[in-house]
Amino acid sequence: MDINAIQAQLEDDLSAASSAQDIEAIRVKYLGRKGVLADLTGAIGSLPPEERGVFGREVNALKLRITESVSSRLNALNIKASISDKKETDIGLPGIAQELGSSHPIVQVIEEICGIFARMGFSVLEGPEIETEFNNFTGLNIPLDHPSRDAFDTFYLKDYPKLLLRSHTSPMQVRVMKNRKPPLAIVVPGRVYRPDAVDASHLFMFHQIEGLLVDENIKFSDLKGVLEFFAKSVFGSDIKMRFRPHFFPFTEPSAEVDISCIMCKGKGCSVCGRKGWLEILGAGMVHPNVFKHAGYEKGKFTGFAFGMGVERIAMLKYGINDIRLFFENDLRFLKQF
């Protein structure tokens, strides 16, 4: 009988086997005392002596192969059997894990923004929320009795004249410059306070991030480059930006920065008030009077500063339409972030 034909027949038999009993029957059929292999071995004697050696080796090799095939097929069947023996877990049941908490969306936005500036080499600092009138106003070139103060309505502390709750994060410019010499590159996140009537877009407490870069030869074009990097990092590289001249007492020249509306891509919608643009921050070149208050050598340094409202950016980013949601702390709100 042809050895190859036997091998092919074996494989057909094995693949048809579906239980250990079937396999055992196959094993007996081929390897048993009266099996196919036994017949072959018995036939060796009837061959011419010169062919016996070759044929004998082939039969031995076949025997080995059959033994292997049978046992591996048996193994495969056993593994299958052991899996199907145990009852399967209903994977529709809830997964088991400790529920994760959440970081407040405002904190997440602060971390994201500070992270972007940190990548550019800025360090992150924080400052006190109770400030002096000097740091909040005078040191920033804001005269006490000027209409420019109207934009910075402020809570004062009872019993402590000249102390107030900072109405912006800019007083940290004054603090840092008083203690350190350029080069300076900082961002300052924090809470600020203004006696504003509460509605969907105003609160008496909110968050700002202040930025300040001071060195020799810092230019307005640098301000534009840094803010472009920032805005595209937060809102995507396809946004457009524009800089509009504006007035802040502590910067000159000053600018307000708009990005193309992220909802309507600049076509005009309710979010951008049909303008196609969204104001996201104020910025400018540090006013020489601010350097003078800090005691910096006249004309030696230039720099830029910027400030942005975190809630506004978070509202745009997440599509939130009422600022009060941030401080109501409804878990159904918080758990979305």
Added chain:
Amino acid sequence: MKVTYNWLKDFVNITLNPKELAEKLTLAGLEVVSLKESSGDSVLEIEITSNRPDWLSIAGIAREVGAITGVKFDMGRFNRLKAKAGSKRRIEISVANEKDCPFYSATVIQGVKVAPSPDWLRKRLESLGCRSINNIVDITNYILFELGQPLHAFDLDALKRPFVAVRRARPEEKIITLDGRQVVLNQEILVIADQDRPVAVAGIMGGKETEVTLDTRNILLESAVFDPVLVRKGRQKTGLQSESAYRFERGVDLKGAKTASLAAQELIRKLAGGKVFSYGSAGASEPSSTTIKVKMSQINSLLGVNVPVLKAKQILSRLGFFVKVKPKETLLVKVPSFRQDVKSYVDVIEEVARIYGYNKIPMSLPAVKPSQSQDGARSSISEVKRVLSALGLNEVITYSLVDRNLLAKSGIGQELAPLEVLNPLSKEQEVLRYSLLPSLIKTVAYNLDQKQECVSIFEVADIFLPSRECPREEASLGIALCGTRSLFLERGLVKDEVGILHIKGILETVFRRLGVGGYSFKPTGNGRVSVVAGRDEAGYMLDLNEQVLAAFGIKNKKIVCAEIRINKLVSAGIPEKKFSGIPRYPAIGRDISFLVKDDISVEDILAEIRTRASSLLSSSRIIDYYQGKQIPSGFRALTISCEYRDKDRTLTEEEVSPLHDALCAGLENKFGIRLRQA
């Protein structure tokens, strides 16, 4: 500030359509916030920054349009106005203090015919949102809008000679203003007075009794300059608002005051007749002027551009500056009287940049020199927050300003008097909180109302502590837990009601993560547990009592909370991690299961084990505890797992057994524990 397209065209030949014009103005710093069509004209509403009073007029904005579009701006017809013959007769004007009122002029016009205004005048005023009254009043308003100079007309026959004194009001003096309100004045308010009473609140609003009505025949026309600070304070004190005050506060042009008066007289003559009878003025006649020197290199290096000198000169000239180039590449810029905001070279640079176009300035990236100094607490705080949210807590942000009652009803810090705010808008903003917990409890209560089963929240924020010298402000961590956690296990749902041990577990995890060496928890009574980190008390945990819970409207639930001072946490923590080798030899574990009286603290037992045990004891910890039916009352069952290990070799049972037996015997002696079969 509203302007109309056609009115602007009186001054400048605009080639752009209204929409294009609005765009150009916005990009030059005059943000057009609305553009509306109205009876054949377009009304642009522009947001004017507080430094630019010159933009509070049609003429001022027209000048800007000229500079932006490169078209000539023409004020010629106003410059040609001359005073009338009658003005040689003098009116006596007394100004008590020239600082309060640097310039005052009054012109008496006799025989005017007061009547409704002609259509063109009425329409122009109405398009700017100003109600038409009569021709005289409308003319003063028209000039206010056109030239930015507030004017006021009095009914001359209602004034008592001598007509005009500019002085501070006397205490308790009163005036009924044009809007019909009675205003009580004081010495900080400047008034115009006749012989015996105030007839106008200077720069803010005229008096009802001297108002120009249809019966008026003779008028006194005022054109003046008042101290901006005084007008600002007067407006704040009286609560009166007006277009006049708005402009005076920001500063009006002394030169413009005269032009405006002449322009108004001209219109009165045309529309109401009458003749100038007399004139009087007091104060400065010429405004001071400054000249600023700016080098082109200063302009170009601050902006990062390359603007040619002639371009800069052209921009500034069109804005009304008088510019000389002297020497080469240096601009000598004489500031016109209407631009009091331009005081230094940077102001000039902004003017050049504005008209040149911010958007033409390129973008560059500065070489930022990295600095090593990072706020140390900040990274610890971030770590704490990460741990807490990984443990399932939700971060909240609550207001630092709170209602005094909120602090009181929490029962926390009652010995403290919170810092008060001088000018809160409501009760909810009256004090600065000295603890985060009252706000957190309120937040828990809010969420329970929203049918939340379990609330676990934290906040990191500054708290404010009163102190005699200077209030103290420090960062604090607050945690509040309430409700029942649902844990899914393979065998099904397990309900886990949160309690003080949950807070303890959270804090321990935080401490371990920050590398806080020694920490301990010591009950101080009334549900309060002091939390010690390192040497100092870092804060406390609190199991709120029924009374406090009831005050927050919480029933059948318990709230546990904790407040920890961040600085104590940071100072007790060791941020640097040091590797200690993984044990190379196996440990021998021995458990002790025993009954012990339940008034003996586990803390004491563990401490006893630590002091008593041999150096081979590498760890000991509670792995089980039970109190209940199978245990005699007054006792509890504890199982402590002890682990013995030597770092240099494998220990044998024979070595460990006597050590462990001695330990057990020691505990039996000290605490009277009763060993159980494991």
